[in-house]
Amino acid sequence: MKRILLAALGAISLSACAQAPDGAAQAQGSAKPAVAALAAAKPKAGTADARAIEAVRLLNPQVQVDRVGAAPLPGFREAIVAGQVVYVSDDGKYLFLPGSGGALFDVNARKNLSEDAMAAVRKQLIDTIPVSERIVFAPAKPKYTVTVFTDVECGYCRKLHSEIAEYNRQGIAIEYLAFPRMGLGSDDYKKMVAVWCSPDRRKALTDAKNDRTPKYTNCKTSVNQQYDVGQRVGLTGTPMILSAEGIQLGGYVPPAALRDALDKLAAENAQTAAVKPGA
Structure with missing residues (x-):
C-alpha cells in the first residue's frame, strides 16, 4: 500500500537489494x-x-x-x-x-509529512561523515549532488554504478557511502573496507563491483560509522539515494529519471521558499 x-504521489519506486519478507510469495x-x-x-x-x-x-x-x-x-x-x-x-x-x-x-x-521530518535528520547524520571519506564521481560543474549508500555485492548497486558516466552527464554528482548489507564483519564488509583502504578508492570501488575486489587490507576507515548512519537514516536496502536536503529519492533510479526527480524537487523547494512570509 x-x-x-x-x-x-509521483515518488520513484524503490528498486533495491533487500531480502523479501517471509511468506511474501505465498501471500x-x-x-x-x-x-x-x-x-x-x-x-x-x-x-x-x-x-x-x-x-x-x-x-x-x-x-x-x-x-x-x-x-x-x-x-x-x-x-x-x-x-x-x-x-x-x-x-x-x-x-x-x-x-x-x-x-x-x-x-x-x-505531502508526506514524515519524510520532511526524516530529511532534516538524515542531512544532519550524513554531515557527520567527512567529505574525505566519501567516494565521489562528479562532473566538472554538477547541477546536483546526491548521496548514495552502496554495497559492492548488490545487483542494483552495480547497475547504478555501471551508468555513473551518464549520471555525471545529467549534471549529477554521486557521493558514495558504504553500507555492507550483510553486516559488520561479513565478507561483504571486508570487501568494502578493502575498497576504502585502497590508495585509489574510485578504481577500487569500480573493480569491486566487477568482481575484482582489491586484496583485503585493514586500515582506519569510517566504514563502521557509515554503516551506522545508514541504519539511522532508515535504510532497508541498497542502493539508497538521498538529495542534498536528505529527501529519499529511491533505490536504483535511471539517470534521466533521477535528473527529472531532482528538477522537480528543486522547483518545489523554490515554490515553497517563494510563499514563505517575508520571502
Missing part, C-alpha cells in the same frame, strides 16, 4: 481469491468512514478499500487497502501508513 500511494499467490470474495466498502455519505475512503482515493483513485471501521487509535478510522492496514483521521485530512518506515500524509496537500 505504501508503494501504491507513493507511486500515486501474493493467494491475493486474487481473497480480493474477489470481498465487496468494496460503501459507508453512508458524510460519515468518518466515508471521509476515510475519500482520503485514500484522493491519493490514489485506482485502489479499492475493502473494509473501513473503528481504529484502536482515537480520532482515526482503520481501513484495509491492498492487503495493508492504513489509518485515516476522522476529518479525512491525514493518512498514516504504519509499519517499517511508516509515513504520515497530509491528504489535501498530497
Whole structure:
C-alpha cells in the first residue's frame, strides 16, 4: 500500500537489494481469491468512514478499500487497502501508513509529512561523515549532488554504478557511502573496507563491483560509522539515494529519471521558499 500511494504521489519506486519478507510469495499467490470474495466498502455519505475512503482515493483513485471501521487509535478510522492496514483521521485530512518506515500524509496537500521530518535528520547524520571519506564521481560543474549508500555485492548497486558516466552527464554528482548489507564483519564488509583502504578508492570501488575486489587490507576507515548512519537514516536496502536536503529519492533510479526527480524537487523547494512570509 505504501508503494501504491507513493507511486500515486509521483515518488520513484524503490528498486533495491533487500531480502523479501517471509511468506511474501505465498501471500501474493493467494491475493486474487481473497480480493474477489470481498465487496468494496460503501459507508453512508458524510460519515468518518466515508471521509476515510475519500482520503485514500484522493491519493490514489485506482485502489479499492475493502473494509473501513473503528481504529484502536482515537480520532482515526482503520481501513484495509491492498492487503495493508492504513489509518485515516476522522476529518479525512491525514493518512498514516504504519509499519517499517511508516509515513504520515497530509491528504489535501498530497505531502508526506514524515519524510520532511526524516530529511532534516538524515542531512544532519550524513554531515557527520567527512567529505574525505566519501567516494565521489562528479562532473566538472554538477547541477546536483546526491548521496548514495552502496554495497559492492548488490545487483542494483552495480547497475547504478555501471551508468555513473551518464549520471555525471545529467549534471549529477554521486557521493558514495558504504553500507555492507550483510553486516559488520561479513565478507561483504571486508570487501568494502578493502575498497576504502585502497590508495585509489574510485578504481577500487569500480573493480569491486566487477568482481575484482582489491586484496583485503585493514586500515582506519569510517566504514563502521557509515554503516551506522545508514541504519539511522532508515535504510532497508541498497542502493539508497538521498538529495542534498536528505529527501529519499529511491533505490536504483535511471539517470534521466533521477535528473527529472531532482528538477522537480528543486522547483518545489523554490515554490515553497517563494510563499514563505517575508520571502
